[in-house]
Amino acid sequence: MARSKTDLADAPTVIELRGVNKWFGQFQVLTDINLQVKQSEKIVVCGPSGSGKSTLIRCINRLEEHQAGDLVVHGITLTNDVKNVEAIRREVGMVFQSFNLFPHLTILENLTLAPIWVKKMPKKDAEEIAMNLLTRVRIPEQALKYPGQLSGGQQQRVAIARALCMRPKIMLFDEPTSALDPEMVKEVLDVMIELAGEGMTMLVVTHEMGFARAVADRVIFMDRGEIVEQNEPETFFANPQNDRTKLFLSQILH
Amino acid sequence: MTDLAQSGDAPRPKMSPPADQTGIVGWLKRNLFSSWGNSLTTIVLIACVVWIIDWFIDWGLVNATFVAANGPECGKNAGACWALIGEKYRYIFFGSFPYEQHWRPLFACIAMLAMLLASADRRMWNWRLLVIWSVGSFVTFLLMFGELRFPLTIFLIVGLVVGGVGMGLRAGIASPREMLTYRVLAIVGGVGLAGRIAGVIPAWGLEINAFSYVETGLWGGLPVTMILATYGLVFAFPYGILLALGRRSNLPLIKGLCVGFIELIRGVPLISLLIMASVMLPLFLPTGSNIDKFLRALVAVIFFAGAYIAEIIRGGLQSLPKGQFEAADAMGLNYVQSTTLIVLPQALRVVIPPLINTFIGFFKDTSLVLIIGIFDFLNTANQALVDPNWAGFPGEVYLFAAAIYFIFCYSMSRYSKYLEIELNKGTRR
Ligand SMILES: Nc1ncnc2c1ncn2[C@@H]1O[C@H](COP(=O)(O)OP(=O)(O)OP(=O)(O)O)[C@@H](O)[C@H]1O
Ligand SMILES: [Mg+2]
Numbered sequence: 001m002a003r004s005k006t007d008l009a010d011a012p013t014v015i016e017l018r019g020v021n022k023w024f025g026q027f028q029v030l031t032d033i034n035l036q037v038k039q040s041e042k043i044v045v046c047g048p049s050g051s052g053k054s055t056l057i058r059c060i061n062r063l064e065e066h067q068a069g070d071l072v073v074h075g076i077t078l079t080n081d082v083k084n085v086e087a088i089r090r091e092v093g094m095v096f097q098s099f100n101l102f103p104h105l106t107i108l109e110n111l112t113l114a115p116i117w118v119k120k121m122p123k124k125d126a127e128e129i130a131m132n133l134l135t136r137v138r139i140p141e142q143a144l145k146y147p148g149q150l151s152g153g154q155q156q157r158v159a160i161a162r163a164l165c166m167r168p169k170i171m172l173f174d175e176p177t178s179a180l181d182p183e184m185v186k187e188v189l190d191v192m193i194e195l196a197g198e199g200m201t202m203l204v205v206t207h208e209m210g211f212a213r214a215v216a217d218r219v220i221f222m223d224r225g226e227i228v229e230q231n232e233p234e235t236f237f238a239n240p241q242n243d244r245t246k247l248f249l250s251q252i253l254h
Numbered sequence: 255m256t257d258l259a260q261s262g263d264a265p266r267p268k269m270s271p272p273a274d275q276t277g278i279v280g281w282l283k284r285n286l287f288s289s290w291g292n293s294l295t296t297i298v299l300i301a302c303v304v305w306i307i308d309w310f311i312d313w314g315l316v317n318a319t320f321v322a323a324n325g326p327e328c329g330k331n332a333g334a335c336w337a338l339i340g341e342k343y344r345y346i347f348f349g350s351f352p353y354e355q356h357w358r359p360l361f362a363c364i365a366m367l368a369m370l371l372a373s374a375d376r377r378m379w380n381w382r383l384l385v386i387w388s389v390g391s392f393v394t395f396l397l398m399f400g401e402l403r404f405p406l407t408i409f410l411i412v413g414l415v416v417g418g419v420g421m422g423l424r425a426g427i428a429s430p431r432e433m434l435t436y437r438v439l440a441i442v443g444g445v446g447l448a449g450r451i452a453g454v455i456p457a458w459g460l461e462i463n464a465f466s467y468v469e470t471g472l473w474g475g476l477p478v479t480m481i482l483a484t485y486g487l488v489f490a491f492p493y494g495i496l497l498a499l500g501r502r503s504n505l506p507l508i509k510g511l512c513v514g515f516i517e518l519i520r521g522v523p524l525i526s527l528l529i530m531a532s533v534m535l536p537l538f539l540p541t542g543s544n545i546d547k548f549l550r551a552l553v554a555v556i557f558f559a560g561a562y563i564a565e566i567i568r569g570g571l572q573s574l575p576k577g578q579f580e581a582a583d584a585m586g587l588n589y590v591q592s593t594t595l596i597v598l599p600q601a602l603r604v605v606i607p608p609l610i611n612t613f614i615g616f617f618k619d620t621s622l623v624l625i626i627g628i629f630d631f632l633n634t635a636n637q638a639l640v641d642p643n644w645a646g647f648p649g650e651v652y653l654f655a656a657a658i659y660f661i662f663c664y665s666m667s668r669y670s671k672y673l674e675i676e677l678n679k680g681t682r683r
Contacts, residue, residue: 063580082588089586100581104599104677113595114585120427166585 008217011038014170014201015060020069022055029055030066031225037170040199044212044233047222048248053205056222057172060203061092074169090118093163097175099155101147107134107158108143111165119166126165133161137191153184157191164195171195173204207252213237221245325644335647339654342638346655349474349634358465359477362397365390366480374669376676387488398477400465406458407450414443470548474629476658478548482620482630486555487613493556494563499593501568512564519561524622527554532626551623559616566608570601603677610670614663631655 015037022030029052037043045053058064059071062078062085071078074091078084101110111130115121121129134140137157139150147155156176163171173192177185189211196202196215206212212219212233219236221229221244229242237253240246270276287293317333320340328335339346348359369390373383396402417440424432449455500512519527531554532547539545574597582592602609621632629637635655639648 061584063583086586086588089584092584094581094584096577096581098575098577100575100577102578102581102596102600104603114587117591117595118586122427162585 008038008041011040013037014039014074015203016070016072017059018070020059020066020071022059022064022066022068029225030059033069033227035220035227037201037203039169040201041217042196042202042215043204043218043220044216045203045205045220045222046207046209046212046248046252047228051222052225053222054174057094057174057203057205060170060172061089061094063094090166091168092170092172093166093168094172095156095159095163095174095176097178099147099152099159099179101155101159101162103147106144106146107139107150110147110158111162114162114166130161130165133164134158136194137161138187151184152180153187156180156184156188160188160191160195170201170203173202173206175205175207177206177208209237209253221248223248325646328644329646334650335644336650338638338644338647338650341644342641342651343654345475346631346635346638346651347475349478349629349637350472351468351474351477352466352472355466355468358397358400358468359473359475362394362477363480365393365397366477366484369394370484376673394481396462396464398468398473398481400467401461401463403462404460406455406460407447409460410443410446410450412443413439414447417441417443470546473548475634476631478623478628479617479620479631482552482555482623483613483617486552486559486620487616489556490559490563490616493560495567495598497560497564498567498571501564502571516561516564519557520565524554524558524619525625527558528622528626530554547626548628551626551628555616555620559612562612563609566605566612567601569608570603570605571597573604574600606670606674606677610666610673614666617662617666618659631658 013036015035017033017035020030020033021028033056045056047053055064059066060073065080066078073088076084076088078088101107102113105113108127108130111133112123112126115126115129116123131140131143134143137160139154139157142150142154142158147158150158156179160176176192177188180188185208189208192202192204192211193215202215204211204216216233218230219233220227221236221240221242223244229236229240229245236245237249240249286296313333314336315333317331318336319328319331319333320336322328322335322337325335325338328337344353344356348356351359369386372378372386372390378386392402417436417438420428420436421433421440424436428436446455450457497512497516500508501516503509503512528551531550535545535550578596578600579592582596587595621630623630624633624636632655635651638651639645
């Protein structure tokens with residue numbers, strides 16, 4: 001694969017998790033998670049259903065609250081302080097499995113909402129940025145339609161553009177292609193690969209192993225709330241160490 | 255398959271559907287006379303409808319009396335006595351409002367209707383709404399009261415609120431001039447209010463005396479029904495929204511208060527609330543302070559309607575997928591922003607039908623104010639029957655009142671339909 005991996009050796013750390021634990025009631029979802037993400041690093045998280053992948057990345061922008069350990073994003077330590085949470089959310093964009101576009105707003109309004117209200121950007125500037133991004137995800141002609149009028153693949157590309165509108169430093173993806181029909185998966189992955197090429201820091205929960213091979217600097221395998229194994233994609237797929245990893249890979253790679 | 259092969263790529267010629275499936279005959283056959291039982295039902299029902307219409311035409315038109323001096327004269331004919339309505343309609347519409355001043359409640363009703371019609375249009379749902387309602391309300395109450403007095407305190411409060419809210423919401427967006435205006439408003443309002451409370455600034459009021467003063471005790475008929483329903487619901491609506499949001503709050507105290515209030519109000523009949531407002535409230539207030547009876551009834555209606563509206567809106571809030579809240583949070587919107595920009599617009603859309611249903615219910619429920627001696631439209635109609643000269647024709651008056659109520663309620667029902675379609679344009683999945 002002709003791909004120049006980003007040189008991460010001297011890159012600063014932008015996300016750091018130290019001994020992060022989380023419980024839902026009595027049930028421990030995350031156990032002693034330690035993770036460092038460098039600037040421009042692309043990480044793919046995989047693992048069986050219910051292993052805590054979503055919970056892990058949702059802790060990073062405080063959609064879920066962790067109960068023990070330290071979580072530092074972009075130099076800001078996550079605490080209960082609303083100001084901290086809001087500051088982090090301005091730097092971190094998120095794309096969901098179910099798109100979560102706002103159905104009562106047009107595509108353009110979906111994109112400009114946060115820049116106008118959170119960043120207090122003038123409407124005209126926000127619209128200009130939005131149109132640029134829509135062009136980049138290849139659907140500028142849909143700007144005035146409503147989300148319900150678009151296909152799943154188009155909606156997910158809008159969702160990516162919407163997150164990018166805030167000019168985030170970090171992008172989180174939670175199974176962005178799982179809800180899509182097979183023929184639409186590629187159009188979304190292409191946009192993500194392009195984004196990776198521009199040096200965005202990305203944390204992607206996905207089972208698209210082709211994407212992992214092409215883009216990831218590191219693949220993380222999670223099971224039962226723990227990080228079981230992590231490695232460069234080539235090594236990870238060719239030579240998994242842990243039995244649970246082997247079992248999982250044999251199931252998804254057939 | 256052979257067929258396909260023969261015709262090659264050319265599309266097959268389209269046939270028209272069988273003749274007995276189309277046109278009026280086809281429709282009748284399919285929908286009304288599809289079987290023996292069905293045909294029989296159709297014929298019986300048509301016969302009933304024809305009989306009722308025939309009876310009504312006989313009673314209401316052919317044998318009816320349109321002009322008569324009094325009741326007994328009306329009684330000579332077998333049909334309806336519409337002369338009674340002609341005699342009493344001004345009392346039914348305007349109650350005890352001074353007779354020669356009846357044009358005032360008439361124009362007040364027209365002003366309110368215009369205000370409601372103007373705000374029904376979706377394009378007006380912005381700052382224009384505020385203008386429409388300020389002007390409309392001012393005209394309505396000036397006509398009804400004849401004179402209005404705005405105490406200085408009100409202006410100070412408005413200044414403080416507008417200034418404060420403007421400074422909070424428009425920070426960073428507004429031009430420096432606009433921000434300065436807000437700041438000046440807030441400072442003048444705040445300082446003035448402090449001065450009023452400390453007694454440094456004397457009480458002063460802006461008086462507008464346009465016509466002779468008419469107290470609320472003399473109000474009656476349609477304007478009373480319209481004012482109670484319109485302003486009752488207009489205040490109950492935001493209040494209900496706040497209650498519904500409070501009920502979903504994470505703060506136990508706020509949640510508890512809202513749940514308690516909603517359950518308490520829903521647990522008692524409106525009549526008991528009205529009686530409480532008229533009889534018991536004055537007992538708790540310091541002697542000498544006199545809150546208008548009409549205003550107290552209005553407050554009772556607002557409380558009652560607010561609790562019901564809150565529960566309906568809660569249903570709408572629950573119907574929103576969790577992902578909508580999460581997406582709004584993840585973008586960095588704060589609570590007020592995600593609630594006003596994302597959550598409420600979607601939740602309210604879902605609950606338009608039950609909401610308008612409640613509005614229709616409350617429009618009619620306002621007639622319960624009779625119990626505390628306020629004469630709304632139905633009650634003035636009732637009073638019109640008391641006249642011994644015109645005894646014996648209750649049906650005509652009630653039919654007339656019912657027709658007026660129907661016009662209002664049916665319009666609301668149609669509006670609900672329009673709104674549903676209008677708001678769902680393009681957003682249907
Ligand atoms: N709000 C919640 N309350 C209680 N338990 C939860 C909650 N959210 C998730 N869980 C549980 O936590 C565990 C991890 O959930 P999570 O969604 O992180 O898994 P996942 O790895 O993303 O799985 P999937 O691949 O199915 O998305 C699951 O067992 C799930 O049942
Ligand atoms: Mg998940």
